[in-house]
Amino acid sequence: MDPRISFVTLAVADLERTRRFYVDGLGWSPEVDVPGExxxxxxxERLVLSLWDRGHFEAEVGARAATDGVPPLTLAHNVATPDQVxxxxxxxxxxxxxxxADGRAREWGGYTGYFADPDGFRWEVAHNPGPxxxxxxxxG
Known part of the structure; x- marks a missing residue:
């Protein structure tokens, strides 16, 4: 198996609310848009973010674990400078x-901050000056 990820799928509670955030709010363009699903x-280049209605997700994948607090993963969006963060x-x-969470300098030399999408998934926005x-x- 090649070491790569093709899709990241997030199970969301309200797909329309999620659409408003990512498409209307952040200005991202969907390639597949099946209302309610x-x-x-x-x-x-070879990565798709799939935002799946929670009911459809659970019907195919199985019941998600019930947790309180922050979902146990982060997604990261890296940029070239702290100002871009x-x-x-x-x-x-x-x-x-x-x-x-506002951007701040990190002990490892980078500069990062976080935001949560409508379902609480955390996005790290990072300037990582390392290789x-x-x-x-x-x-470019």
Missing amino acids: VLMIRAG DAVLAEARTAGAREV IGLSVLPE
């Missing part, structure tokens, strides 16, 4: 993001 957005966090706040961080930035 799934919204798929290209998130990279702050700009993306401001854009997320304008789009209606909950629980925005691995720079390797994920788009060219």
Whole structure:
């Protein structure tokens, strides 16, 4: 098996609310949009973010674990500068993001902040000046 991820799927409680956040608020363009079922957005050259209605998700995959607090994963959006971290966090706040944690310098040399989407999934917005961080930035 090749070491790659093709889809990241998040089970969401209210697909229309999620659409308003990602499409209307953040300005992302869906490639697949099946009302009441799934919204798929290209998130990279070979990566799709799939936002799946929770009921449809559970019917195919199985019941999700019940947890309180933050879902046990983060998604990351890397940018080239700390100023871009702050700009993306401001854009997320304008789009209606909950629980925005402002950007700050980290002990490992980067600068990051977080926002939560309508279902509480945390997005890290990061400037990682190390080789691995720079390797994920788009060219240009």
